[in-house]
Amino acid sequence: xxxxxxxxVLREGTEGLSMESYADTLRExxxxxxxxxxxxxxEERELVPQARVVTGITIxxxxxxxxxxxxxxACTFAGTDHVPVDALADHGVAVTNAGGIHAPGIAEQTIAxxxxxxxxxxxxxxxxxxxxxxxxxxxxxxxxxVTIVGLGSIGQEIVxxxxxxxVETIGIRYTPSxxxxxxxxxxxxxxxxxxxxxxxxxxxxxxxxxxxxxxxVGEEELATLPPNAVVxxxxxxxxxxxxxxxxxxxxxxxxxxxxxxxxxxxxxNDHPLWxxxxxxxxxxxxxxxPKHWARLADIVxxxxxxxxxxxxxxxxxxxxxxx
Numbered sequence: 447x448x449x450x451x452x453x454x455v456l457r458e459g460t461e462g463l464s465m466e467s468y469a470d471t472l473r474e475x476x477x478x479x480x481x482x483x484x485x486x487x488x489e490e491r492e493l494v495p496q497a498r499v500v501t502g503i504t505i506x507x508x509x510x511x512x513x514x515x516x517x518x519x520a521c522t523f524a525g526t527d528h529v530p531v532d533a534l535a536d537h538g539v540a541v542t543n544a545g546g547i548h549a550p551g552i553a554e555q556t557i558a559x560x561x562x563x564x565x566x567x568x569x570x571x572x573x574x575x576x577x578x579x580x581x582x583x584x585x586x587x588x589x590x591x592v593t594i595v596g597l598g599s600i601g602q603e604i605v606x607x608x609x610x611x612x613v614e615t616i617g618i619r620y621t622p623s624x625x626x627x628x629x630x631x632x633x634x635x636x637x638x639x640x641x642x643x644x645x646x647x648x649x650x651x652x653x654x655x656x657x658x659x660x661x662x663v664g665e666e667e668l669a670t671l672p673p674n675a676v677v678x679x680x681x682x683x684x685x686x687x688x689x690x691x692x693x694x695x696x697x698x699x700x701x702x703x704x705x706x707x708x709x710x711x712x713x714x715n716d717h718p719l720w721x722x723x724x725x726x727x728x729x730x731x732x733x734x735x736p737k738h739w740a741r742l743a744d745i746v747x748x749x750x751x752x753x754x755x756x757x758x759x760x761x762x763x764x765x766x767x768x769x
Contacts (some may be wrong), residue, residue, distance in 0.1 A: 450515070451482035452586045453750060456502025459660040463738055465502075468522075471739045472501075474587050475747035498753070501746055507533040517753055518542065521763075525654075531764045541764040542749055546599035547741035548733030552652070552706075553603035555732040556680045559704035560648050563676045567725060576719060581587045585674075588612045590623050594663070596653025597626045600680065605724060614725045618653075634658055634743045643670045648678060655682035665690040668699055680732050683709030688719070706732040 449711040455469040455474065469483040482497075494500055495512040507530045510516065516532035516539050521529055524545045531541050559657040562568055564587035573580055592608060593616040594601045617628030618639065625631055630639035630735055641661070643649060649671065653659050663677065664687040671677070677700060679686055688709050694700045708717075711730065712759045719725050735741075749759045761766075 449494045450480075451493060453478035453481045453498070453499045453501065454474070454490075454497040455481065455483045455745070456500065456505065457484055458503050460503060461734060464554065467499050468501075468739045471743040475743045477652050480751060481642060482675045499746070499750055504529050505534070510539070512645050513537070516729055516761070518749060520576075520749065521744060524548065526763050527557055529624075535764055538766045540698060540759055540762060540766060542745065542759055542761040543763050544742050544745070546740060547745070548735065549599040550605040550737075551728070551735040552600050552732040554726070556604050556605050556652075556678055557704065559678050559726060560592070561651075562726065563648075563702050563704070564590070567712045568723070572723065581711070583596065584632065590614070590647040591616065591645050592648045592650060594628060594650045594652055595685075596651070596681065597628070597631075598653070598654075599654070601650075601652040603626060603714065604652060604680075610675050617644065618642060620658075634662075639667060640670045643667055643675075644672070646671060646675055648676050651677070651679045651680055651681040651685050652684065655684050659685050661687050663691070665693075667692040671700050673698060673700065675700045676704065678694065678704045679708075680706050683707040683711050692718050695719075695724050702726070704728075706730055725766070 453472055455472065456622040457465060457467050458675065461464050466483055469481050482493050484493045490509060492538065492651065494509040498515050499518045499520060500516060501522060503522055505519055510533060518540050519534050521541065521543045524543050526543050529541060535543055564585050566582060566584045569582050583635045583702060590613060594604055595618040597617045597619040608615060615628040616632045617626040617632060618634060620628055620634060622633040632642050662685050668690055686709065691703060696701060706724040706728045707730055713719060719727065721732045745760050752759050
């Protein structure tokens with residue numbers, strides 16, 4: 447076991463991926479640094495106080511006692527609500543996240559879901575299951591209006607992939623005055639949301655879940671959408687009022703929904719959404735990618751070097767001097 451390792455990888459894995467492979471990937475990125483994997487709680491207690499950088503899902507505040515070398519906690523998730531950020535800041539430790547590493551996969555799945563509805567592929571799959579060779583009519587995605595709610599890393603990747611489809615795009619962001627990559631940029635206030643929704647054939651949710659966005663798409667917003675509209679939720683289940691969505695899908699208020707996230711999650715097996723043919727559901731798999739550790743290791747390796755050069759940290763969510 448290394449003494450005074452530069453980086454310690456905590457033992458708890460994520461998304462079925464081995465933390466050993468993460469540690470190996472970090473070693474490839476940082477050949478001049480020592481990277482130690484803490485495989486047991488005992489090893490975590492021994493290694494964390496010696497480390498300069500710790501990376502994992504979260505860290506127990508008790509491990510910070512005596513961790514005088516520690517400068518950075520690199521969370522392996524995009525969200526850090528579960529991380530003791532204040533305790534880390536009090537200890538002089540910066541916090542970074544894994545924001546952006548899932549964006550390409552989520553963007554690809556989002557485009558795929560819109561194309562499924564545009565060409566009604568799910569109807570083709572249903573007829574195949576029933577051994578029916580029977581024609582049906584489809585739509586064109588070209589000339590549609592797509593509203594992307596949230597223009598962070600995921601929203602930007604979606605917009606980039608929409609460029610070849612000849613669609614109109616409306617972006618919703620907190621500060622619309624900053625502009626963005628979409629044809630039009632509006633804000634999160636109620637009037638802007640309804641203005642965008644009233645013109646949308648597809649609404650993609652790619653924003654964080656917070657006090658502003660919780661329940662953002664409710665009965666009123668769904669009523670504003672045209673009856674041929676499709677809602678794609680690639681963000682968090684709580685952004686949509688599930689009961690209102692079920693009602694809109696059941697009574698043709700909208701054409702369909704594609705949900706990678708739900709509220710509640712996981713979705714109970716007796717939930718009405720399962721039985722709706724106009725609702726596509728995937729079990730929060732949009733961000734899964736074989737490049738998970740490679741992308742995260744790129745961020746962490748950059749930040750290990752930045753600690754030594756004094757450069758800005760990538761994906762910083764908390765700095766000790768800003769707490």
